[in-house]
Amino acid sequence: MEPFTLLTGIAAPLDRPNVDTDQIAPARFLRRPRKEGYRDILFHDLRFSAPGEEYPDFVLNQPAFRQASILVADRNFGGGSSREQAVWSLVDYGIRCVIAESFGDIFWENSVKGGLLLIRQDEATLAGWRDQLRAAPGSTMSIDLDAQTISQPDGTSVAFEVEIARKRRLLLGLDDIGITLRHQDAILTAETAYRARHPWLFDRAAPG
Amino acid sequence: MAPRTLLQKIWDDHQILEEDGQSLLMVGCHLGHDGSYYGFSVLEERGLKLRRPDQFFATPDHGVPTRSRSLDDVTDAAQRRGVETLERNHARHGFTHFGLGDVRQGIVHVVGPEQGITQPGLLLVCGDSHTSTHGALGALAFGIGASDVAHVLATQTVWRKRPKAMRITVDGTRPAGVTAKDVILAIIARIGANGAAQHVIEYAGSTIRAMSVEERLTVCNMSIEAGGRAGMVAPDDTTIEYLRGRPFAPQGADWDAAVAHWRNLPSDPDAVFDTEVELDATAMEPMVTWGNSPENAVPVSARIPSPQDAASTVQRDTMREALDYMGLAAGQAVRDIAIDQVFIGSCTNARLSDLREAAAIARQGRAMVPAMVSPGSSMVKQQAEAEGLDRIFREAGFEWRESGCSMCVGMNGDLVAAGKRCASTSNRNFRGRQGKDSRTHLMSPAMAAAAALRGRITDVREFAQGAA
Ligand code: SF4
Numbered sequence: 001m002e003p004f005t006l007l008t009g010i011a012a013p014l015d016r017p018n019v020d021t022d023q024i025a026p027a028r029f030l031r032r033p034r035k036e037g038y039r040d041i042l043f044h045d046l047r048f049s050a051p052g053e054e055y056p057d058f059v060l061n062q063p064a065f066r067q068a069s070i071l072v073a074d075r076n077f078g079g080g081s082s083r084e085q086a087v088w089s090l091v092d093y094g095i096r097c098v099i100a101e102s103f104g105d106i107f108w109e110n111s112v113k114g115g116l117l118l119i120r121q122d123e124a125t126l127a128g129w130r131d132q133l134r135a136a137p138g139s140t141m142s143i144d145l146d147a148q149t150i151s152q153p154d155g156t157s158v159a160f161e162v163e164i165a166r167k168r169r170l171l172l173g174l175d176d177i178g179i180t181l182r183h184q185d186a187i188l189t190a191e192t193a194y195r196a197r198h199p200w201l202f203d204r205a206a207p208g
Numbered sequence: 209m210a211p212r213t214l215l216q217k218i219w220d221d222h223q224i225l226e227e228d229g230q231s232l233l234m235v236g237c238h239l240g241h242d243g244s245y246y247g248f249s250v251l252e253e254r255g256l257k258l259r260r261p262d263q264f265f266a267t268p269d270h271g272v273p274t275r276s277r278s279l280d281d282v283t284d285a286a287q288r289r290g291v292e293t294l295e296r297n298h299a300r301h302g303f304t305h306f307g308l309g310d311v312r313q314g315i316v317h318v319v320g321p322e323q324g325i326t327q328p329g330l331l332l333v334c335g336d337s338h339t340s341t342h343g344a345l346g347a348l349a350f351g352i353g354a355s356d357v358a359h360v361l362a363t364q365t366v367w368r369k370r371p372k373a374m375r376i377t378v379d380g381t382r383p384a385g386v387t388a389k390d391v392i393l394a395i396i397a398r399i400g401a402n403g404a405a406q407h408v409i410e411y412a413g414s415t416i417r418a419m420s421v422e423e424r425l426t427v428c429n430m431s432i433e434a435g436g437r438a439g440m441v442a443p444d445d446t447t448i449e450y451l452r453g454r455p456f457a458p459q460g461a462d463w464d465a466a467v468a469h470w471r472n473l474p475s476d477p478d479a480v481f482d483t484e485v486e487l488d489a490t491a492m493e494p495m496v497t498w499g500n501s502p503e504n505a506v507p508v509s510a511r512i513p514s515p516q517d518a519a520s521t522v523q524r525d526t527m528r529e530a531l532d533y534m535g536l537a538a539g540q541a542v543r544d545i546a547i548d549q550v551f552i553g554s555c556t557n558a559r560l561s562d563l564r565e566a567a568a569i570a571r572q573g574r575a576m577v578p579a580m581v582s583p584g585s586s587m588v589k590q591q592a593e594a595e596g597l598d599r600i601f602r603e604a605g606f607e608w609r610e611s612g613c614s615m616c617v618g619m620n621g622d623l624v625a626a627g628k629r630c631a632s633t634s635n636r637n638f639r640g641r642q643g644k645d646s647r648t649h650l651m652s653p654a655m656a657a658a659a660a661l662r663g664r665i666t667d668v669r670e671f672a673q674g675a676a
Pocket of ligand 1: 315555614617
């Protein structure tokens with residue numbers, strides 16, 4: 001996973017709540033291998049009326065926002081399904097940070113695994129940023145993960161919160177399996193005790 | 209020890225260690241389906257083994273055909289590959305697999321409880337958001353993404369931050385025609401599509417206690433539609449009687465030990481919840497959704513709300529867009545909406561009791577629009593046929609299909625065409641969920657059957673109530 005340190009890029013306003021994972025990555029595209037890439041399916045049915053035919057109004061289809069790497073969204077972004085393809089399609093498109101009032105829970109958990117930074121911000125601030133971004137299309141914002149600051153479209157800076165476990169994984173590009181395998185001994189001990197407490201749960205061979 | 213909630217008890221029982229504010233949790237049970245291919249590909253790339261084949265249970269559901277049990281009936285090669293890869297991984301790694309053609313196959317969230325794999329007190333995960341369903345039996349069950357699936361396959365553990373606890377108490381006797389689906393839609397309409405964000409919900413109160421396990425499964429299924437990490441109901445006599453004798457449930461002395469453990473799980477009387485919500489079931493009505501979020505649910509007697517009454521500009525624009533997408537007008541009576549087709553199926557509402565309720569309505573007339581029924585599992589299909597439900601549906605002009613996710617998500621090719629309006633017993637009315645530009649109205653199985661007979665959204669209370 002690519003480490004996330006400092007990101008400066010064009011920010012695009014996405015003025016709608018409940019952008020669910022079916023809108024981010026429609027179900028019919030979900031079975032392709034990871035290495036084939038998911039850039040083309042991001043927001044597919046919001047971006048395209050037919051293959052290759054764009055809706056001109058959709059924000060990422062407007063010339064000033066095509067290269068966006070930051071999305072300023074609204075309430076409940078990424079709700080719905082567990083599909084990690086929603087994260088992959090954003091990251092493959094080039095978006096490394098989404099700022100919203102709240103996020104779908106599984107999307108939140110998945111994001112860090114793809115190197116996508118999610119930031120929570122209150123609705124009034126978000127609405128203000130989106131207005132500024134629309135007024136000056138192509139404006140950039142900067143995210144400094146280590147310092148935990150965002151430079152707003154008007155250039156001033158605000159702090160943001162991030163959980164320590166997420167920050168460490170993103171900054172260093174760590175992956176969970178590597179982290180967990182360091183705890184092999186503790187896992188084995190806990191597993192043995194768990195087995196002793198719940199013997200009926202183990203070796204449940206298929207009857208018949 | 210301080211009083212603890214059901215959630216805290218299960219969490220403590222599975223926590224291995226804490227680091228950087230996250231718990232490393234033991235996974236008691238891991239379920240898989242035809243979307244699990246990515247996790248196995250990670251194992252292979254990294255030269256890792258499936259850590260606990262005896263704790264992994266899988267069945268293909270998302271991409272399987274419902275016209276037959278032949279994979280040739282899935283036209284999409286990528287979907288077919290998902291099912292075939294699961295089969296191959298089963299051969300290689302030796303986990304329990306209910307393949308296509310096995311009577312135990314079905315939607316993974318129907319199969320787990322039905323087989324007795326899902327049990328109280330378990331920490332259960334699956335690479336699917338509706339894993340919340342399994343909480344109906346008193347498990348802590350949540351959906352995980354593909355990287356976490358790989359992580360669980362490799363380590364049988366998962367990292368999570370301790371969630372907050374929300375208690376939703378529903379009290380009172382449900383009026384006739386009000387099903388578990390209506391209760392959960394009313395809850396989501398009240399708290400919103402992210403109302404339970406960062407929380408695990410425990411459903412409590414006399415209405416929930418009076419529900420069968422199948423009804424509780426419907427309620428817990430849609431916890432994710434309220435933004436909850438999971439939903440659960442404390443185990444009680446109903447739960448224990450449901451599990452007794454199921455194929456994977458403990459037997460003999462194991463059963464007694466398990467029951468003793470389950471009896472200790474309910475939240476202590478003085479346990480504190482971070483958030484409390486209360487609803488009165490006696491005031492509920494059959495519910496229908498009109499928009500593209502499950503929170504857009506209203507009683508069937510209501511009118512479509514107006515964007516002018518929205519609280520903010522963003523909300524107003526979103527409502528306008530939803531009405532436009534759905535081809536509806538503010539102020540229109542919900543009961544006037546003509547539909548093009550009906551889908552009775554999915555992990556929300558395709559268990560035997562759901563099919564019985566739908567059949568009880570279907571037998572009172574004939575479908576005026578195309579309607580299909582896809583049982584939640586092949587076992588449900590077999591039991592329904594033994595009761596003659598298939599005959600009732602067929603005689604009423606409904607199509608009787610095989611089990612799978614089918615038109616809930618359309619990955620197997622069972623799609624709603626662009627611009628068409630579907631009365632559906634599934635859980636998501638998202639834009640394009642049932643097919644590009646499809647229009648979905650969520651409702652209970654009985655309401656969906658009623659819609660089929662009238663060709664429009666109908667108040668099921670206009671029909672005689674009772675068993676088929
Ligand atoms: S039936 Fe629908 S919601 Fe349930 S697992 Fe299948 S696709 Fe998901």
